[in-house]
Amino acid sequence: MSFGFLPGAGCRNIARHYRLLFKLSRTSGHRGYKAAVCTEFGKPLQLGDRESRKLEDNEVRVAVKRAAVNFGDILVVRGAYQEHFSLPYFPGIEVAGEVVETGSKVLRLKPGDRVVALQQSGGGYAEEMIAEDRMCHSIGKEEKLDEGAAIVASYGTAQLAFERTAQIKETDSVLVTAAAGALGLAAIDLAANVYKATAIGACGGTEKLQIVSKFGAKFTIDYKKENLRERIKEITKGKGIDIIFDSVGGEMFEDCLKCLAYEGKLLTLGYASGKVPNIPANVLLLKNASVHGVYWGSYFEKMPEVFQHSVTTILKLWKEGKITPHVGKIFPLSQINDALEFVSSRQSIGKVIVDCTKIG
Numbered sequence: 001m002s003f004g005f006l007p008g009a010g011c012r013n014i015a016r017h018y019r020l021l022f023k024l025s026r027t028s029g030h031r032g033y034k035a036a037v038c039t040e041f042g043k044p045l046q047l048g049d050r051e052s053r054k055l056e057d058n059e060v061r062v063a064v065k066r067a068a069v070n071f072g073d074i075l076v077v078r079g080a081y082q083e084h085f086s087l088p089y090f091p092g093i094e095v096a097g098e099v100v101e102t103g104s105k106v107l108r109l110k111p112g113d114r115v116v117a118l119q120q121s122g123g124g125y126a127e128e129m130i131a132e133d134r135m136c137h138s139i140g141k142e143e144k145l146d147e148g149a150a151i152v153a154s155y156g157t158a159q160l161a162f163e164r165t166a167q168i169k170e171t172d173s174v175l176v177t178a179a180a181g182a183l184g185l186a187a188i189d190l191a192a193n194v195y196k197a198t199a200i201g202a203c204g205g206t207e208k209l210q211i212v213s214k215f216g217a218k219f220t221i222d223y224k225k226e227n228l229r230e231r232i233k234e235i236t237k238g239k240g241i242d243i244i245f246d247s248v249g250g251e252m253f254e255d256c257l258k259c260l261a262y263e264g265k266l267l268t269l270g271y272a273s274g275k276v277p278n279i280p281a282n283v284l285l286l287k288n289a290s291v292h293g294v295y296w297g298s299y300f301e302k303m304p305e306v307f308q309h310s311v312t313t314i315l316k317l318w319k320e321g322k323i324t325p326h327v328g329k330i331f332p333l334s335q336i337n338d339a340l341e342f343v344s345s346r347q348s349i350g351k352v353i354v355d356c357t358k359i360g
Helices: 009-027 071-078 145-166 182-193 206-214 228-235 250-258 281-287 296-302 304-319 333-344
Strands: 032-037 046-051 059-069 094-102 114-118 128-132 136-138 173-176 198-203 219-222 241-246 260-268 290-293 327-332 351-355
Touching: 032 333, 046 333, 059 114, 059 145, 059 333, 071 333, 094 128, 094 145, 114 128, 114 145, 136 304, 145 182, 145 241, 145 260, 145 290, 145 296, 145 304, 145 327, 145 351, 173 182, 182 198, 182 206, 182 241, 198 206, 198 228, 206 219, 219 228, 228 250, 241 250, 250 260, 250 281, 260 281, 296 304, 327 333, 333 351
Parallel strands: 173 198, 173 241, 198 219, 241 260, 260 290, 327 351
Antiparallel strands: 032 046, 059 094, 059 128, 059 351, 094 114, 114 136
16 A cells, blocks of 8 residues: 655654564563554555553553544555654554553553543554543443444544534534545434434445435435535525535535535535635625534643543443444454555445454
8 A cells, every 4th residue: 555655764764763673572571562553654554563561650551452444544644644743653543442451540440341442642553552541431341342443533523513513403404525434424323313403415326325324314415426516405495504514625615615504504524535625705704604623633632621521422322322333344453554545545434443353
């Protein structure tokens, strides 16, 4: 797999240095584990040995069973993410597994507990990951680990966008672009089944449209065959859309902007098209409409109570059976590069999961 980014010699020196560390960890006497590492942006990840480190007082060591592939992980290893990460970088921010060790100040978790865990600095594509206590959440034996790894980031993002930013109501119409992806399906699931709004899913292809309908979309639009603006005009009888949930950007964003209802809200959550759109402010003026950026991960540092509320809300809804993430495909850890390419090439439906117990 190649992402088309070519770093300089400094990165290659780091890569050689890290390969040496892999070898040392096998002979140093310290416990090690398998982990995927990015040693050069734009190149395939390597799978090697990483040395376990001592826990801080507030940390938890998790034996990773499943890890989620998020589009942000792909951007980071391309070297194209909005935040900078130093090399070597260990990707993977969202996992499910079992606690194997806790720091001295961790009181609510114990070895053997099943958890979902987040680590914004990465490290999840591995046999183990260290996360802060506050980023680990207990799940029962009845909850599936595949779903546990799939739910928090996508559904947490959509929940925060709808409730905090858009202040969604039952009477709202909601258009979701890239509706068959992990984030898109989460948005459809929440909009239709939790907030009881009228959900409209836009994506490409019959199979994707069927999944989106199954998750609760009242209307679907195949933007490979249909004109988005014309279909929205038909569906809404000319009124337009109250809330648009867009993670595509580019020309799709521009079309969405023109589909807004009076006082409508366009949520921009990412740019899968690779194109950051320019916003014609006159359209907003004429419609008294608004565009809102939603970057869920930043709330962890800026407003941690808001971030934690989104996580606990989503886990509660999941445990109550009100939402269910769709796991479209599972790859072994040994095929991590294939997993990233599968998502990058837009073949995926729902969430793609990595089985971190399969390393051979």
